[in-house]
Amino acid sequence: MQRRVSDFLGIKIDVLGTEGLFYRLVDFVEEGGPRKVMYLNAHCAVIAKKDLRYKRVLNRSDLVYADGMSIVWGARLLGARIPERSTGADFLPNFCEGFAERGYRIYFLGSEPGIAEKAAGKLRERIPNLQIVGTHHGFFTPEEEDRVLEDIARTKPHILIVGMGVPYQEQWIDVQCERLNVPVIWGVGALFDFISGELTRGPQWLVDNGFEWLCRLCVEPGRLWQRYLVGNMKFAWYLFSYKMCKRNGSSRPTEIA
Numbered sequence: 644m645q646r647r648v649s650d651f652l653g654i655k656i657d658v659l660g661t662e663g664l665f666y667r668l669v670d671f672v673e674e675g676g677p678r679k680v681m682y683l684n685a686h687c688a689v690i691a692k693k694d695l696r697y698k699r700v701l702n703r704s705d706l707v708y709a710d711g712m713s714i715v716w717g718a719r720l721l722g723a724r725i726p727e728r729s730t731g732a733d734f735l736p737n738f739c740e741g742f743a744e745r746g747y748r749i750y751f752l753g754s755e756p757g758i759a760e761k762a763a764g765k766l767r768e769r770i771p772n773l774q775i776v777g778t779h780h781g782f783f784t785p786e787e788e789d790r791v792l793e794d795i796a797r798t799k800p801h802i803l804i805v806g807m808g809v810p811y812q813e814q815w816i817d818v819q820c821e822r823l824n825v826p827v828i829w830g831v832g833a834l835f836d837f838i839s840g841e842l843t844r845g846p847q848w849l850v851d852n853g854f855e856w857l858c859r860l861c862v863e864p865g866r867l868w869q870r871y872l873v874g875n876m877k878f879a880w881y882l883f884s885y886k887m888c889k890r891n892g893s894s895r896p897t898e899i900a
Contacts, residue, residue: 646705646706647659648707649718649721649723649725650721650723651683651688651714651717651718651721651723652688652691652692652717652881652882652885653691653698653885654683654688654691654698654701654702654707655701655702655707656683656707656708656709656714656718656725657706657707657708658723658724658725658726659708659726660725660726660727660729661727661729661733661734663726664706664708664729664734665734665737665738665741667706668680668738668802668827668829669741669745671705671706671826671827672745672747672801672802672826672827674826675826676824676825676826676827676828677820677821677823677824677825677826677827677828678705678706678826678827678828679703679704679705679706679816679817679820679828679830680704680705680706680707680708680827680828680829680830681700681701681704681706681707681708681813681816681829681830682707682708682709682710682729682731682830682831682832683701683707683708683709683710683711683714684709684710684711684713684714685711685713685714685717685874685875685878686809686870686874686878687701687710687809687810688714688717688878688881689874689877689878689881690809690810691810692877692881694810696810696814697809697810697813697814700810700813700814700816700817701813703817704813704817708729709725709727709728709729710728710729710730710731710832711728711730712728713875713878714728715727715728717878717882720882720883720886721882721885721886721889731831731832731834731837732834732837732838735766735831735834735838736766736769736770736838739766739769739770739773740770740773742773742774742801742802743770743772743773743774746774747774747800747801747802748774748775748776748798748799748800748801748802749773749774749775749776749800749801749802749804750775750776750777750778750779750795750798750800750802750803750804750825751763751775751777751778751779751804751806751835752778752779752781752791752795752803752804752805752806752807753780753781753804753805753806753807753812753831753835754780754781754806754833754835754836754839754841755780755781755782756780756782757780758780758835758836758839758841759778759779759780759781759806759835759839760778761835761839761840761841762778762834762835762836762838762839763775763778765838765839765840766838776798776799776800777794777795777798777800779791779794781805781806781807781808781812792819792822792823795823795825796823796824800825801825801826801827802825802826802827802828802829803823803825803827803828803829804829804831804834805828805829805830805831806830806831806832806833806834806835806836807830808832808833809830809832812830812831812832813830816828816830
């Protein structure tokens with residue numbers, strides 16, 4: 644299958660919507676992998692501007708989807724059209740229904756102790772036939788890492804969902820991908836915290852119109868003020884600067900094998 648991507652601030656981002664993302668994951672599982680799936684939002688783009696290792700990891704991945712309206716709007720400014728934002732807290736329950744129908748085994752790795760397990764429990768309540776074959780928190784030590792990898796290998800998941808935060812989760816996935824030998828290894832950030840109910844997202848109308856960042860800022864101002872107030876301004880500056888530099892170029896979608 645050919646991959647349709649656009650250049651977004653020097654990062655290859657896939658031109659697809661949420662439904663397309665689901666079927667691409669299904670294709671990856673059926674092909675056998677291993678495939679690396681990652682997301683991009685304004686915070687990620689700001690980090691990638693300075694962290695070239697993280698940027699290279701994103702560009703080596705097999706799929707990067709738009710997690711946030713800032714990317715959808717930014718892509719339009721640069722001359723491309725991403726169909727919609729694809730945010731895991733919105734689509735994961737529906738995706739898991741599709742995974743359950745296909746008999747896929749899922750493993751949750753990440754967040755603080757107990758959170759991934761709680762998220763798994765919430766999803767099992769909704770989807771009784773969902774096969775979440777293992778969970779583990781993301782705060783394991785280097786000495787414990789081999790045991791975590793052995794547990795993943797023992798349970799043989801089709802999809803390993805990793806929620807350790809940007810850019811650590813992407814770098815960890817990139818390093819461990821071949822050793823894990825899982826068809827799909829997917830970085831999801833704080834998704835387990837939202838699915839478990841540990842974090843709230845705010846009114847849906849704000850979330851749907853690009854203001855989820857404001858809701859999160861209101862919940863955790865001390866931790867997130869710099870990410871959203873300073874980071875969003877940096878993101879806007881990077882967009883306009885990149886557009887000026889690319890005036891004679893193009894960010895239209897391209898096909899790659």
